[in-house]
Amino acid sequence: MTEQTITIYCFIDDFFHAIGRKDDIHCKLSDAEVLTTALLSARFFYGNLHSACSYMQNHHGVRMIDKSGFVRRLHRLQPQLLALFSALARSLKQLNTSCSYLIDSFPVAVCDNIRIARSHLLQGEAYRGKSVSKRRYFYGFRVQVITTQEGVPVDFFIQAGSFVDVTALQAMPLDLPEGSRIYADAGYTCYEVEDLLNECEQVELLACRKSNSKRPDEPHIAFLKNHYRKRIETTFSGITNFFPKKIHAVTPQGFILKLILFIFAYTLNQIIE
Structure with a gap:
């Protein structure tokens, strides 16, 4: 699980660096850490964000924010999440x-x-x-x-x-x-x-x-x-x-976001394993 966590985080962080995306200096939690936590929740915790946040904080020393703030950050990052999947999909299509x-x-x-x-x-x-x-x-x-x-x-x-x-x-x-x-x-x-x-x-x-x-x-x-x-x-x-x-x-958008995370997590799991 630790290896998958590091692999997912590096993939997301490298992508953000490649497109020139920078984190707000006032944020305690980086965008890469938010998306990594969300994907881990889909892969290992049945979509439970609270359990994934606790894991990241206890095992990787990530300073977590409150749940409502985390969910708002995650919703704002949905376009970046889809862009990440598209970038990964393009590579898979080239290899196919x-x-x-x-x-x-x-x-x-x-x-x-x-x-x-x-x-x-x-x-x-x-x-x-x-x-x-x-x-x-x-x-x-x-x-x-x-x-x-x-x-x-x-x-x-x-x-x-x-x-x-x-x-x-x-x-x-x-x-x-x-x-x-x-x-x-x-x-x-x-x-x-x-x-x-x-x-x-x-x-x-x-x-x-x-x-x-x-x-x-x-x-x-x-x-x-x-x-x-x-x-x-x-x-x-x-x-x-x-x-x-x-x-x-709580909302249809939140339900769809979780579906995206489950599909993305499965794709990453197939590639990593």
């Missing part, structure tokens, strides 16, 4: 010489279905979605994730639970190298999107075909699609293993 990627989504409920009417965190039918694999409805967010062939996340997109996969894909800003192939399940089937990606982005979307598809696959192509896309389920299991029984958040 196979140019093969996987895409799928997983649901994150903010409450049980029976408590939807009493939910204060989210309001509206836009957040009511259906998990086909679990054969049940949920109320919350749907997270689209793109990973390398090995299952390391390089991009993600968080939207309301009612959005279906192919609709979310159209809204998602893809940033993949030319000549890339994206393996997906049948939920991403849209011939128009496939043609546009191939023509405009030089990216090939390889979605599994349904039995009544107008563009059926040859048996060996169907086998490859099913073989590759199953790896992303292991990634989702790894990310959700970091989740607590219930993700605590």
